[in-house]
Amino acid sequence: MGELKLMKGNEALAEAAIRYGCDAYFGYPITPQSEVIEYLSEQNPYERTGMVVLQAESELAAINMVYAAGAAGKRVMTSSSSPGVSLKQEGITYIAGAEIPCLYADVVRGGPGLGTIQPSQADYFQACKGGGHGDYKNIVLAPASVQEMADFVALGFDLAFKYRMACCILSDGAIGQMMEKVVLADQRPRMTDEEIKEKYPWATTGRKRGTPHRIITSLDLDSNRMEAHNRHLQEKYRQVEANEVRFEEINCEDAEYVFVAYGSSARIAQKSVQLGREEGLKVGLLRPITLYPYPTKAIQALIDNGVKGFLSVELSCGQMIEDVRLAVNGRVKAEHFGRVGGIIHTPEEVLEAMKKQIIGE
Amino acid sequence: MSEITVKDIIKPENLVYQKSKLLTEKPFHYCPGCGHGTIHRLIAEVIEELGIDEDTIGVAPVGCAVMAYDYFDVDFQEAAHGRAPALATGIKRVWPNKIVFTYQGDGDLAAIGTCETIHTCNRGENITMIFVNNGIYGMTGGQMAPTTLEGMKTATTPYGRKATLPQGAGFEGMPNNGYPLRITELVAQLPGTKYVTRQAVYSPAMVRKAKQAIKKAFENQLHGKSGVNFVEIVSNCNSNWKMSPVDANKWLVENMLPFYPLGDIKVDGELVKK
Amino acid sequence: MTEEIIIAGFGGQGVLSMGKILAYSGIMQDKEVSWMPSYGPEMRGGTANVTVIVSDERVCSPIINAFDTAVILNQQSLDKFESKVKPGGVLIYDPNGITHKPTRKDISIYTIEGAQLASDMGNAKVFNMVILGALLKVKPIVEMTNVEKGLEHSLPERAHKLIPLNMKAIQVGMDNVKVE
Numbered sequence: 001m002g003e004l005k006l007m008k009g010n011e012a013l014a015e016a017a018i019r020y021g022c023d024a025y026f027g028y029p030i031t032p033q034s035e036v037i038e039y040l041s042e043q044n045p046y047e048r049t050g051m052v053v054l055q056a057e058s059e060l061a062a063i064n065m066v067y068a069a070g071a072a073g074k075r076v077m078t079s080s081s082s083p084g085v086s087l088k089q090e091g092i093t094y095i096a097g098a099e100i101p102c103l104y105a106d107v108v109r110g111g112p113g114l115g116t117i118q119p120s121q122a123d124y125f126q127a128c129k130g131g132g133h134g135d136y137k138n139i140v141l142a143p144a145s146v147q148e149m150a151d152f153v154a155l156g157f158d159l160a161f162k163y164r165m166a167c168c169i170l171s172d173g174a175i176g177q178m179m180e181k182v183v184l185a186d187q188r189p190r191m192t193d194e195e196i197k198e199k200y201p202w203a204t205t206g207r208k209r210g211t212p213h214r215i216i217t218s219l220d221l222d223s224n225r226m227e228a229h230n231r232h233l234q235e236k237y238r239q240v241e242a243n244e245v246r247f248e249e250i251n252c253e254d255a256e257y258v259f260v261a262y263g264s265s266a267r268i269a270q271k272s273v274q275l276g277r278e279e280g281l282k283v284g285l286l287r288p289i290t291l292y293p294y295p296t297k298a299i300q301a302l303i304d305n306g307v308k309g310f311l312s313v314e315l316s317c318g319q320m321i322e323d324v325r326l327a328v329n330g331r332v333k334a335e336h337f338g339r340v341g342g343i344i345h346t347p348e349e350v351l352e353a354m355k356k357q358i359i360g361e
Numbered sequence: 362m363s364e365i366t367v368k369d370i371i372k373p374e375n376l377v378y379q380k381s382k383l384l385t386e387k388p389f390h391y392c393p394g395c396g397h398g399t400i401h402r403l404i405a406e407v408i409e410e411l412g413i414d415e416d417t418i419g420v421a422p423v424g425c426a427v428m429a430y431d432y433f434d435v436d437f438q439e440a441a442h443g444r445a446p447a448l449a450t451g452i453k454r455v456w457p458n459k460i461v462f463t464y465q466g467d468g469d470l471a472a473i474g475t476c477e478t479i480h481t482c483n484r485g486e487n488i489t490m491i492f493v494n495n496g497i498y499g500m501t502g503g504q505m506a507p508t509t510l511e512g513m514k515t516a517t518t519p520y521g522r523k524a525t526l527p528q529g530a531g532f533e534g535m536p537n538n539g540y541p542l543r544i545t546e547l548v549a550q551l552p553g554t555k556y557v558t559r560q561a562v563y564s565p566a567m568v569r570k571a572k573q574a575i576k577k578a579f580e581n582q583l584h585g586k587s588g589v590n591f592v593e594i595v596s597n598c599n600s601n602w603k604m605s606p607v608d609a610n611k612w613l614v615e616n617m618l619p620f621y622p623l624g625d626i627k628v629d630g631e632l633v634k635k
Numbered sequence: 636m637t638e639e640i641i642i643a644g645f646g647g648q649g650v651l652s653m654g655k656i657l658a659y660s661g662i663m664q665d666k667e668v669s670w671m672p673s674y675g676p677e678m679r680g681g682t683a684n685v686t687v688i689v690s691d692e693r694v695c696s697p698i699i700n701a702f703d704t705a706v707i708l709n710q711q712s713l714d715k716f717e718s719k720v721k722p723g724g725v726l727i728y729d730p731n732g733i734t735h736k737p738t739r740k741d742i743s744i745y746t747i748e749g750a751q752l753a754s755d756m757g758n759a760k761v762f763n764m765v766i767l768g769a770l771l772k773v774k775p776i777v778e779m780t781n782v783e784k785g786l787e788h789s790l791p792e793r794a795h796k797l798i799p800l801n802m803k804a805i806q807v808g809m810d811n812v813k814v815e
Contacts, residue, residue, distance in 0.1 A: 005788075006655065006658055006659050006662055006668070006670070006788070024455050052455060054450070056447070056450075056480075057476055057477070060444065060447070060476075060477075061447040061476065061477050061480065062447075064440065064441060064444035064447035064448055064477070065447050065448070065450050065451030065454070067438075067440075067441075067444075067451065068438055068440075068448035068449070068450075068451030069451040069452060069454065069455040070451075071452075072418065072455060072456055074455040074456075076451070090441055091441065091444070094441050098439070174671065174697065174698060177671070178669055178670060178672070178697050179655065179671075180668065180669050180670070180694070180697070181667065181668060193456075204418050204436035204437065205418075205436065205456065205459075206415050206418060206435075206456075206459055207414075207415065207434075207435060207436045208415060209414065209415060213430075213434050213435055213436050214436045215430045215431075215437050215438075215439070216438040217421075217430060217437075217438070217439035218439065219427065219428070264698065267694075267695055267696045267697060268695070268696040270695040271695035271696040271699075344698045346698075346699070346700035347695070347696050347699070347700075348700065348701075
């Protein structure tokens with residue numbers, strides 16, 4: 001049945017990882033997500049389940065430990081915040097190239113550079129469009145509550161192993177730091193070494209004599225093979241796009257104007273919907289749960305259903321709006337509103353922006 | 362008396378040498394005269410002799426040995442440049458009963474991967490690190506390595522490596538490439554290293570000694586003696602040194618070895634007294 | 636019912652833990668809750684504040700700009716949050732260290748001598764529970780039995796022996812909150 005607790009988003013993520021049967025966490029402290037490794041260290045997961053927790057010397061080292069343990073078939077994860085995730089991009093592109101399943105959480109803070117430790121959603125491009133070098137994607141899940149911070153650990157690992165790719169939980173300082181009610185799943189056993197060997201024949205777990213050795217690499221100097229490998233990756237991404245889109249609609253049935261927002265912005269925009277409805281405005285909220293793959297068709301269906309305009313609400317200077325506009329394709333108005341630098345928009349100003357930028361008059 | 366043919370010679374009883382079964386059939390891409398081939402062979406022989414091929418996972422570097430995974434018939438992972446020790450840590454922590462080794466060059470281990478090298482050694486991961494030092498970046502075409510000797514000419518030190526500290530304020534912009542790095546002596550100081558040694562493969566006698574060292578570095582790990590087993594092998598790069606293989610080995614003995622002296626530096630966690 | 640509360644004061648006054656106990660008490664009463672702190676370097680000895688929302692429905696935005704109730708424990712917080720109380724809302728403050736009193740006429744203002752009362756009880760650490768008592772007297776959003784359960788859940792086991800003292804402090808706060 002699960003256990004009811006009041007927890008921070010970061011702590012819920014950590015506890016969910018233990019309960020999911022995660023094999024290892026490799027991390028490096030950075031505000032506002034240090035609670036993840038602090039909680040894990042405090043909980044003695046090695047005694048609870050045999051889960052390994054290691055504070056690495058850098059984000060680079062941490063993501064490369066994830067690469068290796070993931071390539072050896074284990075369920076491994078890391079977490080960081082924006083500047084740390086920039087460092088991790090090296091490992092993440094190698095992970096994409098070598099097709100290694102893993103989970104990483106990005107508790108986004110304001111940038112660029114050191115920026116601020118306050119919440120932000122300005123790393124949407126980095127998370128959703130690749131992030132490092134080369135043509136690749138990661139599955140990106142955007143939790144909007146502490147409950148989803150916990151739930152997306154299992155979902156993220158399942159998707160990562162289903163497609164052999166990295167899955168990102170794209171959170172932010174607000175979701176990471178706030179406490180809410182969370183129902184935690186029961187403890188699951190970690191997979192045994194024998195189960196891993198049987199289920200993941202590609203993993204480098206030590207080859208049996210008489211069977212070919214396994215090589216985990218992203219390198220191939222033969223251009224024809226490299227092109228084929230890229231085509232294979234793209235084919236996989238098309239599968240992800242076809243099968244894994246997730247989103248939530250709130251008050252969209254009769255909506256004429258729709259906020260598009262994810263994560264903490266979706267929580268705020270939900271309040272804006274409430275305020276707007278009190279004023280008699282037919283407003284709704286589309287909350288993408290997967291940012292990659294993006295709910296493009298959901299936006300198109302809303303237009304078919306009579307929606308006359310979209311406001312993309314993000315804690316950024318306008319990133320997700322590009323995906324909204326790609327989906328809208330010029331059929332109706334689509335604009336962006338967002339505060340940055342660690343300032344969080346209020347429900348009132350979000351509603352005001354909808355009136356001013358989309359509804360008009 | 363009939364004539365002796367090649368067929369008569371190739372018989373098991375006449376066999377005096379063969380490559381290890383753990384080397385694949387793939388021809389090495391290494392330059393003739395390069396030490397990598399010999400070092401690969403030694404590692405493969407040791408793994409075979411210890412019977413640990415089903416439990417060994419290797420980690421390849423970026424550098425000339427980037428495709429080492431093609432030559433060893435054991436499971437292998439390819440690391441990003443310098444990150445091999447982090448990969449080895451990741452594998453060993455989740456598969457503590459496997460035998461994990463890295464194979465790295467000087468640029469990989471002692472420049473871009475210095476952080477991973479130092480901290481993996483300092484954590485005392487129970488792994489084996491093979492460090493091939495030829496004083497130059499081979500794969501990218503002969504640029505300066507952290508281990509390039511003073512005065513040594515490379516593509517990025519065409520007038521020789523200068524390690525002179527600027528004299529007087531205002532001269533800090535003058536060419537100064539810093540000093541050659543003896544990282545092996547450095548890691549030997551860390552409590553997390555178990556066995557630290559420097560070997561070479563320029564002569565048959567040296568090859569035999571190097572093999573003993575590599576064997577010890579794997580045996581320690583196999584027997585769960587915690588701590589990093591670190592084997593530096595001073596090697597050559599005749600192509601980028603722009604010498605014949607014979608001259609390169611001679612140059613190695615005359616120039617590399619005085620700065621990188623051979624022998625055990627730390628055994629069973631104790632520094633060797635000289 | 637939705638109650639949107641800001642608790643603000645200095646780091647070290649127990650602002651965040653008071654919010655946590657309030658939120659846990661809400662859960663024990665089957666409410667939806669959120670607890671959103673300010674975080675970062677300013678927490679150390681600087682100002683600390685936490686927004687707690689207790690509601691019958693799923694909490695929309697955990698980050699809000701207007702509050703039903705403000706619990707104010709220093710001058711900076713009073714300066715910052717007095718204007719953010721909704722018209723008709725409540726402001727509770729500890730006059731200790733307050734030089735410029737609140738001036739709004741469209742809200743209900745209460746005082747609680749939290750620092751003094753805690754000191755009188757011989758344990759300055761129960762300060763935040765005295766304040767919580769004052770809040771719960773003015774806004775009885777959770778029942779006392781659930782507050783006790785909330786304490787059990789938010790305090791580590793080794794501190795459970797202190798629950799009676801905390802409950803007493805809450806009672807002291809309830810008995811001593813005054814309309815200004």
